[in-house]
Amino acid sequence: MIELRQVSKVYPNQTKGLNNINLTFEQGEFVAVVGLSGAGKSTLLRSINRLHDISEGDILINGNSITSAEGHELRMIRRDIGMIFQSFNLVKRSTVLRNVLAGRVGYHSTLRTIFGRFPKEDVDLAFEALERVNILEKAYSRADQLSGGQQQRVAIARVLAQEAKIILADEPVASLDPLTTKQVMDDLKRINQELGITTIVNLHFVDLARQYATRIVGLRAGEVVFDGPVAEATDERFAEIYGRPLLEGELLGEVSA
Numbered sequence: 001m002i003e004l005r006q007v008s009k010v011y012p013n014q015t016k017g018l019n020n021i022n023l024t025f026e027q028g029e030f031v032a033v034v035g036l037s038g039a040g041k042s043t044l045l046r047s048i049n050r051l052h053d054i055s056e057g058d059i060l061i062n063g064n065s066i067t068s069a070e071g072h073e074l075r076m077i078r079r080d081i082g083m084i085f086q087s088f089n090l091v092k093r094s095t096v097l098r099n100v101l102a103g104r105v106g107y108h109s110t111l112r113t114i115f116g117r118f119p120k121e122d123v124d125l126a127f128e129a130l131e132r133v134n135i136l137e138k139a140y141s142r143a144d145q146l147s148g149g150q151q152q153r154v155a156i157a158r159v160l161a162q163e164a165k166i167i168l169a170d171e172p173v174a175s176l177d178p179l180t181t182k183q184v185m186d187d188l189k190r191i192n193q194e195l196g197i198t199t200i201v202n203l204h205f206v207d208l209a210r211q212y213a214t215r216i217v218g219l220r221a222g223e224v225v226f227d228g229p230v231a232e233a234t235d236e237r238f239a240e241i242y243g244r245p246l247l248e249g250e251l252l253g254e255v256s257a
């Protein structure tokens with residue numbers, strides 16, 4: 001479970017990224033966070049795994065405060081949280097397998113991982129993860145030889161190899177075409193259902209959020225302005241969230257197979 005209690009984030013230049021956020025995410029939920037550019041979606045995700053510090057409030061991961069954790073405790077909490085970024089964040093000149101094995105670094109000493117000496121169980125986990133996202137045959141390809149969609153699936157496999165219990169995906173499909181978008185979103189959804197990994201996805205496209213999530217959180221100017229099931233997330237409600245009717249470009253249209 002993830003709990004945000006009265007969380008605010010003020011950037012050093014005084015911009016308010018989040019304003020008194022109270023949210024609870026149960027284990028196994030698939031939640032889409034939507035809102036216009038600058039609404040605070042990235043700030044929210046980055047706060048959850050403490051990629052940056054919050055200014056006020058507390059964030060609890062399975063009852064443990066990540067806000068006040070340090071050293072070993074912080075590393076242990078972070079090990080359970082996998083991040084997926086719009087830009088994939090792979091080591092482009094390394095093989096796919098090496099990139100997936102990077103998900104295991106939190107389990108070993110730095111020295112061991114610098115020399116790339118991962119135990120066989122880790123390699124088995126990495127192959128299993130690649131199989132789950134259907135790119136097993138790319139294991140020995142260089143990451144930069146893969147298409148954008150395949151690279152994003154490597155990033156998902158890395159999180160699986162990490163054995164993360166929470167996936168935070170920050171605009172994971174923003175640089176992908178509609179077909180690849182569907183494949184990546186399908187992977188995320190399948191993993192959520194099969195493994196019960198709590199998944200929080202920032203999405204720009206409202207339709208995509210409605211298609212994949214079970215719950216939608218709407219942000220505006222750093223505040224939660226909608227939190228409910230997909231069925232309640234109508235165009236009218238989104239018009240309220242956005243402060244104006246939806247534009248064509250904010251609706252992707254149904255992504256079909």
Ligand SMILES: Nc1ncnc2c1ncn2[C@@H]1O[C@H](COP(=O)(O)OP(=O)(O)OP(=O)(O)O)[C@@H](O)[C@H]1O
Nearest residue numbers: 011013015016017036037038039040041042043044
């Ligand atoms: N490093 C930073 N320094 C100062 N202000 C920032 C920083 N990062 C984000 N902000 C500001 O915080 C607010 C929330 O930004 P955030 O990136 O979280 O929004 P977002 O909903 O993810 O938007 P986008 O889709 O454009 O990334 C915005 O006003 C933004 O300009």
